[in-house]
Amino acid sequence: MGDYVEFYGHLSELYRLAKEGKIKTALQGSHTRPCKFWTAMKIVSGIKNAIVITHGPSGCAYGVKQAYKLTNCRNSGSMYEPVITTNMTEKNVIYGGENELKGAILEVDKKYCPDVIFVATSCATGIIGDNVDAVVEKVRNEISAEIMPIHCEGFAGEYRSGFDLVFRQIADLMDPPTPESRAELADTVNIVGGKMGPERTEVDTDVKELIRLIEGMGARINSVIAGNCSLAELKRAPSAAVNCALCLDIGYAIGTEMLQTFGTPLNSTILPYGISATENWLRGAAIHLKREKEAEALIQEEYNSIKAELEETKKHLAGKLAIVEGHDAVKALAIVHMLERDFAMRPVIFNFHPWSTEARKTSIDYLLETGLDPKILITKGTLAFGKYESMRQTEEELLNYLGGFDPQATVYFGSSLSFPQIPLVDLNAILNRPRFGYRGALKVAKCIKTALDYASRPRSWMTKRMVFPENAGGLASAQSLTNKLAQDLPDCTVYAQRGKGRCSMS
Template sequence: MSIIADSVKFHGKLSELYELAKKGKIETNLQGSHTRPCKFWTATKILSGIKNSIIITHGPSGCAYGVKQAYKLTNCRNSGQTYEPVISTNIGEKNVIYGGAKELWGAIKEVDKKYSPEVIFVATSCATGIIGDNVDSIIEKMESEVNARLMSIHCEGFSGEYRSGFDLVFKQIVNLMDEPTEQSRAEMSHMVNIVGGKMGAERTEVDTDVKELIRLIKGMGAEVNSVIAGNCTLSEIKRAPSVAVNCALCLDIGYAIGKSMEEKFGTPINSTILPYGIAATERWIRGAAKYLNMEKEAEDLIEKEYMFIKKEFEESKKYLKGKIGIVEGHDAVKSLSIAHMLKCDFEMRPIIFNFHPWSTEARRTSIDYLLETGIDPEILITKGTLAFGKYESMRQTEDELLLFLGDMDIKSLVYFGSSLSFPNIPVIDLNAILNRPRFGYRGALKVAKCINTALQYSFRPRSFLYKTMVFPKNCGLSSAKSLTPKLSQDLPDCTVYAHGRRGQCMMK
């Protein structure tokens, strides 16, 4: 393998990168062009997953517009339920001077009367956070005047990085919960919560990953009280502490609410990485079964699920041992989970490509878990990752990867990433798998088949025409919403960000 030293910023084990980051020996700050959502956005993303609730964004109207477009409309479309609006107090220049208390008071009264929600969340924006509107005092005074439950969410974007928005809301949700009783615990001793859902309803027409986890729980003989916050209700949230165990969907995102519920109510938490592959799925199932007192049922389920896929899985797996899996690292938790699957299930050699050093702090919970379970994947970070631009999709990083791979046989390599990436090796785009799920045993079989199919067609070159659309010659790059969501979105953005054609549609 040919390594071009000038192109490589780091090449080594995850544990080595982790230590360098802790000691400040590698840059962990995001570049100005490598932005993430603000605390306000991530907080409202979780809030959007609670049914029959209204979010009042206390600030300018633009904040409400973004949340509505990104989250609430999507949730209602997925579930087929009536649209639950996102409301704005629509404060302006005068309010920034004199305060927006009057506007907030009126908005709460109007929302309660017009929509009759179970909960009204008041989410503070940067503007109201800066001027210091006393939102808590207003809510306290109004609680007796409205029927809805009121809760303030202090999530102004400047007050924390994006991860803090998730944690803030999950910890706040715990305050909506009822103290469990002996009777409620007994009645719900066969139930679990799946915690760490980031947004609203699952698509009704697709066998999603969450639906697969629910199916496995039910297959063991248990029940799911709620997916928090994935289209959950206030009544589900209230009784949530009485279940036998909280099962984290995503270890990082689910840990905040799981730990808070454990400390406040004594509800145990079953924490694993995303259950990609058989090894991770079995840890997830057995972790839940321990608290449900269903160890025998869990083993029966594991045997049944594996036998269902065994013949096809083993046939697919035997060709994968020793192959190299290059995993795009910009989605840190997902890349760690895929690396775990490749190593444990397929005996492949995973290399996480361009796992930004910033992620060592943002995703430390998942990294700690992975290292504690004995998995220490190889990390490759090229200099393009730390340059200005969208490092997920830059021509520079792809050229650097090809230099790293040198003249290796493409039949021994697969690339786990976006279909809009163009390394000259077989590509597996898990976001483009529409006939999901990707979790569990069925997901493991699906991934194994995808790898083998990609290897079988390794002789077929990627589309030169499509590559020129993604990377226009001598004029920057085009984007599907800046290529960050890749092909996972319904409607691509065909705008070309290029010299002489900014804002024009590629189809013209």
């Protein structure tokens, strides 16, 4: 390995080095994540007929509204639910904003008649120490809505803590199960760890596919928490037969909270990409639903429906090298599980920041316990100042690692704006079909084959120019371009002379 390599080895080795403090796990300043406030708001934004009052400056409310609420309503077809602000000024920062908060709560309850009002603290209110809890208790009996303060000031925890905080706290909205409610919901499932945000596929095609599979074995879905769920669904959620985690890491907080508080069983597996993970997910649910026979019949039926195409496609994938972009660690680990277990490919996770060994501990433990220990490549560009998802330095380092790679035997899993020289599959651009489950496994396999089949056709020089402008050292506005391209591209990859691009698959 060249001097550009920071780490090359197995995930278990990286995990050990991180625990022993022998590799730096802190994120550099240029690799910032959302704050606790933002991730908390991402979860509460997934509860229908709920109004969020951001107790702070108006900019906090604006950001949440633009990034989450407007997107949620468009994706789910829900009516627009406003995000309210107490609009704290310099005067309020000095003298406090408790009176403004009380007035906002009363006005929101009267004007919008929500089921729930969430009062979210900002950095400003956390620093000055406004007694939000006292204000909430004073007005609780004066309003019709349920009300809950969320202490999520951004400086008070890293971004993961916002997810965990809200998922644990919304359990307070739930009703303890009774023998009658358990009997009524004995054939129901909650999918936990969902969130309403910019990822429209997360609560659309992917989750709909999981719902279809649950219903296929004769069970019902009570709720997707918190992916466009209602207060009524939350209240009865503890009486469901089982909580099935969507995302192992994010679903773990609410799953364990409900298990400890209400005794609701938890089925916790890795993201259900591919055949093996999907079968584990379904069988785990079936145990608590007492529908093991139905699950096995469904598994056989679903596999048979794709078997011929999948087995033929897999012949072209076995032994091929797959470079998996690792900045979304949970997704990368799940994809690697699918590529190795289901397609017999040779995956390497690239740009897996050592910080993820602590932040994604739950998923890593699960993967290692199931006997999978993928290779990890971390180059110096990953830890350099810049946008570590992709920049010129990391592209050059990866190409150096590959050397004289065979374009018909190597595929890159990542953004459509990354590494134009390598055949590429962008799962975020698969918008019209699920990526989870059996149909998702077939879809992904066919996308890989298509990328390899068209390896000799160079990707557009214009894409390359957009990503790496001449006389520039880094990535050019990829964040804004990626979303736009993802909306326009119907499938998995971009080809030269194809305009917007098209995957040559049915």
